[in-house]
Amino acid sequence: MSDYNHGEVEKKWQKKWADDNIFRAVEREGKEKYYCLVMLPYPSGNLHMGHVRNYGIGDVFARFHKMKGKNVIHPIGWDAFGLPAENAAIKNKIHPAKWTKQNIARMREQLKTLGISYDWDREIATCDPEYYKWNQWIFIKMWEKGLVFKKKANVNWCPSCNTVLANEQVSEGKCWRCSSVTERKDLEQWFIKITDYADELLEGHKELSGWPEQVLSMQKNWIGKSYGAEVDFKVQAGSSKDERTSKDTKTLKIFTTRPDTLFGATFMVVAPEHEIIHELENKIKNIGEVAKYIEATEAKSNIERSQSKEKTGVKLEGVEAVNPVTGKLIPIFTADYVLTGYGTGAIMAVPAHDQRDHDFAKKHNIPIVEVIKGSEPFDVQEKAYEGEGVLVNSGEFNGVKSTDAFKIVSEWVQKRGFGKKTINFKLKDWLISRQRYWGTPIPFIHCPKCATVPVNEKDLPITLPEDVEFTGSGESPLKTSKSFLNVKCPKCGANAQRETDTMDTFVDSSWYFARYCDAHNDSAPFDGKKLNYWMPVNQYIGGIEHACMHLIYSRFWYKVLRDLGLARDNEPFTNLLTQGMVTLGGSAMSKSRGNIVSPDEIVEKYGADTARLFILFAAPPQKQLDWSSDGVEGCWRFINRIWRLQDVVNTKSTNAAADKDKADLLRIMHKTIKKVTGDIEKEFQFNTAISSVMELVNALYSYKFHSNDGGVSKEVYKTIILLMTPFTPHLCEEIWSQIGGKGCISAAPWPVYDEKMIKEDSVELPVQINGKIKAKITAAADASQEDVEKIINSDEKILQQLKDKQVVKFIYVKNKIVTIVVK
Numbered sequence: 001m002s003d004y005n006h007g008e009v010e011k012k013w014q015k016k017w018a019d020d021n022i023f024r025a026v027e028r029e030g031k032e033k034y035y036c037l038v039m040l041p042y043p044s045g046n047l048h049m050g051h052v053r054n055y056g057i058g059d060v061f062a063r064f065h066k067m068k069g070k071n072v073i074h075p076i077g078w079d080a081f082g083l084p085a086e087n088a089a090i091k092n093k094i095h096p097a098k099w100t101k102q103n104i105a106r107m108r109e110q111l112k113t114l115g116i117s118y119d120w121d122r123e124i125a126t127c128d129p130e131y132y133k134w135n136q137w138i139f140i141k142m143w144e145k146g147l148v149f150k151k152k153a154n155v156n157w158c159p160s161c162n163t164v165l166a167n168e169q170v171s172e173g174k175c176w177r178c179s180s181v182t183e184r185k186d187l188e189q190w191f192i193k194i195t196d197y198a199d200e201l202l203e204g205h206k207e208l209s210g211w212p213e214q215v216l217s218m219q220k221n222w223i224g225k226s227y228g229a230e231v232d233f234k235v236q237a238g239s240s241k242d243e244r245t246s247k248d249t250k251t252l253k254i255f256t257t258r259p260d261t262l263f264g265a266t267f268m269v270v271a272p273e274h275e276i277i278h279e280l281e282n283k284i285k286n287i288g289e290v291a292k293y294i295e296a297t298e299a300k301s302n303i304e305r306s307q308s309k310e311k312t313g314v315k316l317e318g319v320e321a322v323n324p325v326t327g328k329l330i331p332i333f334t335a336d337y338v339l340t341g342y343g344t345g346a347i348m349a350v351p352a353h354d355q356r357d358h359d360f361a362k363k364h365n366i367p368i369v370e371v372i373k374g375s376e377p378f379d380v381q382e383k384a385y386e387g388e389g390v391l392v393n394s395g396e397f398n399g400v401k402s403t404d405a406f407k408i409v410s411e412w413v414q415k416r417g418f419g420k421k422t423i424n425f426k427l428k429d430w431l432i433s434r435q436r437y438w439g440t441p442i443p444f445i446h447c448p449k450c451a452t453v454p455v456n457e458k459d460l461p462i463t464l465p466e467d468v469e470f471t472g473s474g475e476s477p478l479k480t481s482k483s484f485l486n487v488k489c490p491k492c493g494a495n496a497q498r499e500t501d502t503m504d505t506f507v508d509s510s511w512y513f514a515r516y517c518d519a520h521n522d523s524a525p526f527d528g529k530k531l532n533y534w535m536p537v538n539q540y541i542g543g544i545e546h547a548c549m550h551l552i553y554s555r556f557w558y559k560v561l562r563d564l565g566l567a568r569d570n571e572p573f574t575n576l577l578t579q580g581m582v583t584l585g586g587s588a589m590s591k592s593r594g595n596i597v598s599p600d601e602i603v604e605k606y607g608a609d610t611a612r613l614f615i616l617f618a619a620p621p622q623k624q625l626d627w628s629s630d631g632v633e634g635c636w637r638f639i640n641r642i643w644r645l646q647d648v649v650n651t652k653s654t655n656a657a658a659d660k661d662k663a664d665l666l667r668i669m670h671k672t673i674k675k676v677t678g679d680i681e682k683e684f685q686f687n688t689a690i691s692s693v694m695e696l697v698n699a700l701y702s703y704k705f706h707s708n709d710g711g712v713s714k715e716v717y718k719t720i721i722l723l724m725t726p727f728t729p730h731l732c733e734e735i736w737s738q739i740g741g742k743g744c745i746s747a748a749p750w751p752v753y754d755e756k757m758i759k760e761d762s763v764e765l766p767v768q769i770n771g772k773i774k775a776k777i778t779a780a781a782d783a784s785q786e787d788v789e790k791i792i793n794s795d796e797k798i799l800q801q802l803k804d805k806q807v808v809k810f811i812y813v814k815n816k817i818v819t820i821v822v823k
């Protein structure tokens, strides 16, 4: 037979699948659906191995479940807005739309050469007005519900990307995209109230048993729920009694997770941004020094501030606070380790029981008062004691357990009217405005009379204008478009101006999976019936780097859609698989490292099936995968070995196949079906699934009798082809058509195994006498007790041990063990 020609075969089947619409998804009431979703790619211009891995894994699920008889939807699209397009526009004078469209066209072709089972009819690009119209529509619905607001905010600013960044987009003080050190700026910004859903986002984890534990715990951290109390401290200006007139008294509210330590608060710290500094400006004697410190803080990121070992800070001279329980006057500092925007931006400092406060107290010579005593001796002057214990130096609460004191002190404080129990979240409202062009225009108009007014629904979408200048100046390029900027107020008709900020691109990816369910609807984001037929996603596959942003935003967005009456479910993604990285020699493939293996080259040289097989075989999907050319060669050889099996199966032999050989081969076949099915369905262990097929291939090669064996070798071969279809679909289609399979193998039913056939003919049974294994016997599988007794009664070795003894118990557990008790 001819050699396997992957180039020809792969093209042929890709065309056939497309012509026959094999993977088109159509709602069928009553038929079980399966939604397989992969994270949509950013159209950077080139497919990389990470994509091949992500989409290869997705294709195994999609194809497998289709063969299992489910109604599968497996869509793809493009996360097409974002900065790189705009930067390319500034640099190369090419319009972002053009740049993006070109990249999509190229990557679509690359994707098609991989033979993934997508329903291309549902393809979307988030930069198309048909898509982002619905971003705008949903955004206005959120505004109507009070979930959207504008406020002046001290925001993260990337000087290189020239835009605002959400907190989540700054990591270790650097821009997530370009790694430049970020700055802080005060700007009027748009926010979405994701904090309204903080509790539900945590609670919802109960529904996500199909998610990796790691992702859930990252989200939990991110949302950061803390139970604690708010306590009011009185602040007085001046040190003499006369100076402290009551009209100068202010209240400083703090948040603490340790109300049990209230008696140990020996100073207070406010964030440099705290408004009380401004309010007490005239009273603070060293205001110059304080102002300098505030300025120095502005250059620091939150991470730097909270992780720095050196606890810097300045005392606010001339003002003091009163500890509400001890009545003692305590100093107030401003220090950058207290962050603005968390809690109240002010703390009571308890140096005896909080190490940060301890470091600070040591540096500034502040008394350290122990209020919690643990069971072991401990010197709080040396180090903070952060454990549990019993209250001391705490007035009427002495002797109370610190764990109980949390509640008791909070309630006591609340009764006296200077505090209350509260819950705090780290999660911040989602800052969504960006001063960039290539994103969804925020559909609002600023009217001098009516303030901020939403665009009328009939005027949507507000499309991006063409007459803009890309200056890279930091102001939204939309400001340079006269045609865009000037409008009439939709309410009163006065001359007004459009909002020129665009939306964070994380908005686009927060609901694209819902749009896939009804991708070309032009009168609604989607039809509710279609949405609820396909949703929730059965299996989502993507990178762990999206654990907190994308996967929290999407969950939030879906809950909002639910509350708008547009969706039924609470959670959009039932199961999540986070695939590992693709590395070369252990380090991530990246342009800057110059260690990229191009998917194009591999597909050209070895074929898509080989590329896919290698990626699925070399490591379990969740683990890191190290690229190896030897491994690729090995997969290519295996593909050819399956191809050549045709010859072997068709070879006539004059010998008759022995019944035992036939039975053995069939048993291996049924075992393999069971193994592959379980590995894909339950374990996601594609690598072990493939190696078990390899064993079956070996068994068929070494099986000596072929054409006159009553069809056994053909049946085994057919099974091999079926089992390999999710991994190497082109090869399998070609062989299937050559061995007379009906229709496309991609639509053929998955093979079923027969549990009876898996059973071995005979089993080895350990024989236990008085609790010790004394012998082993061989019995027919499922042998009866009578049979087993017979075997034992003819076994010399066992009879020897039973000699002169009385058998009091004889227990036989089928196919497992024989237990004999003698006296």
Ligand code: ANZ
Pocket (backbone or CB within 6 Å): 226, 255, 256, 257, 258, 261, 337, 338, 339, 340, 341, 342, 343, 344, 345, 346, 347, 348, 349, 350, 352, 353, 354, 424
């Ligand atoms: C007194 C105290 C005593 C505290 C003690 C801790 C231990 P989480 O768990 O992260 O919520 N805190 C409050 N607001 C802060 C801010 N804006 N910036 C920096 N630190 C802040 O931490 C809450 C604890 O962190 C609070 O409880 C407060 O210090 C501090 F033995 O209050 B604690």
Ligand code: ZN
Pocket (backbone or CB within 6 Å): 447, 448, 449, 450, 451, 489, 490, 491, 492, 493, 494
């Ligand atoms: Zn108006």
